[in-house]
Amino acid sequence: MTGTFSQVGLLARRSVQRTLRQPAEYLPAIIFPLVMLTVLVGGLRPSADLPGFPTESYFEFALAGLFIQGAITNGINSGNGLAFDIQSGFLRRLGLTAVRPAALLAAQLSGAAVVGLIQAVIFLGVGFAFGAEFESGMLGVLVIVGFMLLATMAFGAAGALIALKTGSSEAVQGIAPALTFLMFLSSFLVPRVLIEVDWFRAIASANPMSYLIEGIRSLVLNDWDPVALGRFLAVGGGMMLLFIAAASGAFTKRMAMR
Amino acid sequence: MSVSRARSTIGAVAWRNIYTTMKTPSLAVPPLMVPIFTLAVFAGGLSVMSRVPNFRFNGDYTAFTFIFVLVQAATMCGHFSSLAMTRDFETKFMRRLMLAVPKRWQIVAGFVVAAIVRCLVTVPILFAFGLLFQMDVQGDPIDLLKLTGLSVLVTVIAAFWSMGMGLRLRTTQAAPAMMMPIFASLFMAPAFVPLVAMQGWLHDVAEWNPVTMFVETSRGLISGDAQNVGATVAVGVGMILVLWVWLETGLRKAQAAGG
Numbered sequence: 001m002t003g004t005f006s007q008v009g010l011l012a013r014r015s016v017q018r019t020l021r022q023p024a025e026y027l028p029a030i031i032f033p034l035v036m037l038t039v040l041v042g043g044l045r046p047s048a049d050l051p052g053f054p055t056e057s058y059f060e061f062a063l064a065g066l067f068i069q070g071a072i073t074n075g076i077n078s079g080n081g082l083a084f085d086i087q088s089g090f091l092r093r094l095g096l097t098a099v100r101p102a103a104l105l106a107a108q109l110s111g112a113a114v115v116g117l118i119q120a121v122i123f124l125g126v127g128f129a130f131g132a133e134f135e136s137g138m139l140g141v142l143v144i145v146g147f148m149l150l151a152t153m154a155f156g157a158a159g160a161l162i163a164l165k166t167g168s169s170e171a172v173q174g175i176a177p178a179l180t181f182l183m184f185l186s187s188f189l190v191p192r193v194l195i196e197v198d199w200f201r202a203i204a205s206a207n208p209m210s211y212l213i214e215g216i217r218s219l220v221l222n223d224w225d226p227v228a229l230g231r232f233l234a235v236g237g238g239m240m241l242l243f244i245a246a247a248s249g250a251f252t253k254r255m256a257m258r
Numbered sequence: 259m260s261v262s263r264a265r266s267t268i269g270a271v272a273w274r275n276i277y278t279t280m281k282t283p284s285l286a287v288p289p290l291m292v293p294i295f296t297l298a299v300f301a302g303g304l305s306v307m308s309r310v311p312n313f314r315f316n317g318d319y320t321a322f323t324f325i326f327v328l329v330q331a332a333t334m335c336g337h338f339s340s341l342a343m344t345r346d347f348e349t350k351f352m353r354r355l356m357l358a359v360p361k362r363w364q365i366v367a368g369f370v371v372a373a374i375v376r377c378l379v380t381v382p383i384l385f386a387f388g389l390l391f392q393m394d395v396q397g398d399p400i401d402l403l404k405l406t407g408l409s410v411l412v413t414v415i416a417a418f419w420s421m422g423m424g425l426r427l428r429t430t431q432a433a434p435a436m437m438m439p440i441f442a443s444l445f446m447a448p449a450f451v452p453l454v455a456m457q458g459w460l461h462d463v464a465e466w467n468p469v470t471m472f473v474e475t476s477r478g479l480i481s482g483d484a485q486n487v488g489a490t491v492a493v494g495v496g497m498i499l500v501l502w503v504w505l506e507t508g509l510r511k512a513q514a515a516g517g
Binding site for chain 1: 295298299301302303304305306307309310311312313445446449450451455456457458459460
């Protein structure tokens with residue numbers, strides 16, 4: 001057990017250091033969601049005047065998407081790092097040691113979590129700077145940080161799974177647009193109750209991204225909403241456990257192939 | 259003789275570009291799939307925007323958003339043709355091409371022709387998807403031809419911009435630098451609501467953004483309420499002339515660097 005913790009510590013430090021040494025790796029995960037937020041808030045601001053819109057500020061409404069977008073970009077970057085380790089032969093060399101799949105995955109996700117924490121602080125700073133009022137208070141703000149880390153772990157594990165299955169950073173990067181598209185097919189842009197087209201509302205309701213976004217959004221707009229929070233935990237936690245289990249299996253298989 | 263030689267060179271460069279695109283999914287798929295997806299998301303998810311105060315458009319929201327997507331697709335046709343050119347710089351093919359073609363503008367013209375062909379293929383496909391999403395088209399066939407013409411104009415403008423950048427940087431890693439200004443100018447135009455319904459700083463920016471003119475005129479054409487077509491074409495031609503200088507100086511830089 002101590003050995004596993006020690007492995008996690010060493011590999012996590014390497015993952016964090018590698019990420020922080022390369023601004024090109026983490027800056028897009030911060031800048032891209034902010035650019036997206038600027039564009040959407042600028043263009044969709046009039047929708048806050050619609051009857052039934054949950055807030056008078058589209059900025060507050062769109063803020064939740066920023067955290068999920070950041071988690072996706074960060075998680076994919078983390079998976080990309082693992083794919084690079086596979087391509088460079090680092091994982092092969094690591095296989096000669098007694099490293100456990102859980103240690104490698106935990107370390108990889110720790111690196112993503114550190115960047116996720118930086119992202120969360122910056123995004124919250126942007127929220128406060130532009131006048132967002134978090135209805136759930138400071139405790140809610142802390143829960144948002146926790147939720148973002150959970151989402152980062154889930155998407156990081158998904159990235160790791162693709163990396164371990166394919167061994168290709170191109171393949172990992174290829175799922176980033178797919179996840180972004182999935183996000184747009186959710187309640188990211190307007191609340192589900194205001195989606196008028198039936199097929200789109202059906203897709204948005206079946207899309208797990210809707211529940212991730214709505215969980216965080218509820219903390220910004222609605223005080224404490226147990227249904228939205230419960231759905232977030234069920235979807236986000238479920239995704240994280242599923243992807244971690246699948247990635248661990250893929251890691252063991254890859255090591256056996258070696 | 260020189261006219262037929264120029265035509266043959268331009269045709270060969272254009273054909274090679276089109277052929278490469280057909281054989282390279284990373285060049286062929288995004289310019290088509292991204293607009294189709296954007297159309298699905300905007301037409302499906304944002305139709306409620308037609309109820310915001312001051313939303314005035316003589317048609318449904320699918321037709322309204324189709325135009326934005328069409329302009330986006332037209333810019334991508336220009337951009338991805340230019341990206342193919344930067345790829346040729348990386349593989350050193352451009353160096354050999356420049357040795358073989360003394361009049362380098364013919365090479366650039368070949369890539370522009372390829373971009374126009376891409377646009378002429380993309381527009382009907384997008385239109386078919388628009389109809390699939392039950393788009394309400396009120397413009398007559400002449401209006402739709404004019405709409406296609408405006409799309410071609412946008413493609414050429416985007417190609418001139420991207421090629422100017424590509425000729426300076428000569429690497430596919432320049433793709434974000436080539437695309438980001440286009441992306442920014444698109445979303446700083448009336449993307450989701452008409453100019454009159456826009457609010458805040460974006461409204462002020464959109465008023466001065468030339469993309470607004472293309473979007474608003476095109477919306478007029480699809481809704482059978484065309485206005486300012488001549489003025490929009492004049493602005494487009496003016497932009498091409500200005501960007502020609504950008505392209506020409508970029509070409510000189512590429513020549514000086516030896517391709």
